[in-house]
Amino acid sequence: MNNSPVKIWRNQPKIRSLLGKVGRIISYTTVRVPPAGFEDQAPYAVIMVNLDDDTCYTGQLVDYEKNHLHIGQKVQAILRRVKTPGKEGIIPYGVKFKPI
Amino acid sequence: MNINVLGVGTTKFGELWDVSPRTLIREAYENALTESGLDPNTLDGIFVGNMLSGILGNQENMGAFVSESIGLTGKAAVKVEGACASGGLAVHQGVLSILSGQYQAVLVVGIEKMTDHKPEEVAGALMGAGSDEERSAGLTFPGLYSLMARVHMQQYKTTEEDMAAVSVKNHYHASFNSKAQFRKEISIEDVLKSPCISDPLKLLDCSPISDGASAIILSRSGLTRKSHDTSVSIIASSASSDSLGLCGRSSLTSLSATKTAAGLAYQQAKLQPKDIDIAEVHDCFSIAEIMALEDLGFYEKGRAGSAIGSGDVTLGSSKKLVVNTSGGLKACGHPVGATGVKQVVEVVEQLRGTVGKRQLKNARIGLTHNVGGSGAVAAVHILENNQ
Numbered sequence: 001m002n003n004s005p006v007k008i009w010r011n012q013p014k015i016r017s018l019l020g021k022v023g024r025i026i027s028y029t030t031v032r033v034p035p036a037g038f039e040d041q042a043p044y045a046v047i048m049v050n051l052d053d054d055t056c057y058t059g060q061l062v063d064y065e066k067n068h069l070h071i072g073q074k075v076q077a078i079l080r081r082v083k084t085p086g087k088e089g090i091i092p093y094g095v096k097f098k099p100i
Numbered sequence: 101m102n103i104n105v106l107g108v109g110t111t112k113f114g115e116l117w118d119v120s121p122r123t124l125i126r127e128a129y130e131n132a133l134t135e136s137g138l139d140p141n142t143l144d145g146i147f148v149g150n151m152l153s154g155i156l157g158n159q160e161n162m163g164a165f166v167s168e169s170i171g172l173t174g175k176a177a178v179k180v181e182g183a184c185a186s187g188g189l190a191v192h193q194g195v196l197s198i199l200s201g202q203y204q205a206v207l208v209v210g211i212e213k214m215t216d217h218k219p220e221e222v223a224g225a226l227m228g229a230g231s232d233e234e235r236s237a238g239l240t241f242p243g244l245y246s247l248m249a250r251v252h253m254q255q256y257k258t259t260e261e262d263m264a265a266v267s268v269k270n271h272y273h274a275s276f277n278s279k280a281q282f283r284k285e286i287s288i289e290d291v292l293k294s295p296c297i298s299d300p301l302k303l304l305d306c307s308p309i310s311d312g313a314s315a316i317i318l319s320r321s322g323l324t325r326k327s328h329d330t331s332v333s334i335i336a337s338s339a340s341s342d343s344l345g346l347c348g349r350s351s352l353t354s355l356s357a358t359k360t361a362a363g364l365a366y367q368q369a370k371l372q373p374k375d376i377d378i379a380e381v382h383d384c385f386s387i388a389e390i391m392a393l394e395d396l397g398f399y400e401k402g403r404a405g406s407a408i409g410s411g412d413v414t415l416g417s418s419k420k421l422v423v424n425t426s427g428g429l430k431a432c433g434h435p436v437g438a439t440g441v442k443q444v445v446e447v448v449e450q451l452r453g454t455v456g457k458r459q460l461k462n463a464r465i466g467l468t469h470n471v472g473g474s475g476a477v478a479a480v481h482i483l484e485n486n487q
Binding site: 039048 | 236237238246
């Protein structure tokens with residue numbers, strides 16, 4: 001699947017609004033067989049987070065130790081590259097989480 | 101509701117590299133047509149269950165593709181897409197077209213060709229069924245169901261052994277099905293030792309990537325099969341939907357789309373879960389069959405895992421309900437657009453009493469349950485042997 005530059009641009013405000021938000025892990029997994037565009041990151045942890053404003057968001061957990069990967073762990077939304085850039089040359093950035 | 105199933109057909113499911121989609125469609129259709137005894141020109145419409153023809157095969161316009169492939173142009177022909185529930189939703193649309201009074205008889209075909217493509221391309225294409233947020237997280241379908249499994253394990257003490265038992269049972273059933281992709285029996289230990297795909301789900305918890313096609317011919321009541329004693333009817337057909345992504349769900353241990361569709365179907369058929377003799381449910385992952393048996397009302401929440409492990413829904417069980425005699429998605433295979441149609445084929449053949457070694461004795465009422473995405477859509481059908 002391609003990374004439409006227009007779509008990436010249109011999603012910027014949503015990403016900005018999420019950065020810095022804090023919440024707790026409600027479920028987690030480690031993806032060991034990745035889809036196209038994520039091969040260079042696997043294996044990686046993906047978590048569902050209940051944010052403090054009671055909304056839910058799904059993203060990768062990064063900069064973590066094994067003991068952080070559990071339900072209830074406190075995390076914060078940060079900006080990271082999400083997948084391998086396509087032939088358009090634009091680096092797709094998005095929201096990931098780090099433990100706090 | 102009483103919609104006759106006049107004919108059914110399915111190809112073998114599996115890695116069919118030497119067979120084209122057109123050949124698969126023709127084989128399933130010709131079998132269903134021969135059984136129905138109908139003149140093909142009496143068919144009013146064609147409903148095609150398919151998900152990935154465009155993104156993987158560069159082929160859209162599947163209605164015309166199917167009508168051309170079977171040499172039956174000049175008919176209304178349309179593709180129905182709802183991810184892995186495309187087949188079940190195509191059956192639902194076929195039923196509705198007859199109930200509308202516009203059509204007398206229709207063909208429903210489910211078709212998917214997946215193994216021509218690289219696994220990461222297929223995994224990426226299937227994620228078209230999820231949300232943008234889930235795609236950006238690098239999630240896969242094993243990943244999404246792992247997120248649900250993790251919470252089910254925590255809330256209901258469901259174990260990896262409970263989940264493994266689903267695969268063991270479905271491989272056992274598939275060992276009797278000549279159309280199944282995997283006819284090899286496996287053990288709990290085989291499942292637990294298989295490579296981890298997305299914790300806690302392992303390779304043998306996951307349905308495979310498959311090719312295959314299935315077809316059924318439906319008609320209004322009144323038209324019946326000439327050369328057969330047993331006739332089977334669809335007596336309930338329902339569908340429901342939910343949020344695309346897991347974050348929008350009210351629960352992570354239950355699929356609301358399944359519960360809603362099942363409730364409607366039981367209401368239409370004036371039946372209860374305890375009346376069902378045989379069910380083909382959506383076991384795309386082992387945890388999905390556990391959740392399905394709970395959401396369809398067969399077991400209380402948290403009880404299905406241990407019941408499956410005890411052999412309660414295995415062929416030969418002393419209990420009433422048997423689940424996934426075809427081998428399910430896990431062992432019969434999961435060509436996504438074909439699956440929902442194949443489930444109806446299996447239940448019809450079981451109710452007719454024609455499946456040989458995997459025949460369930462005295463089956464009268466059957467149910468099919470087909471899910472799209474991680475629970476974003478669901479279709480449920482109930483069928484009855486008219487004798």
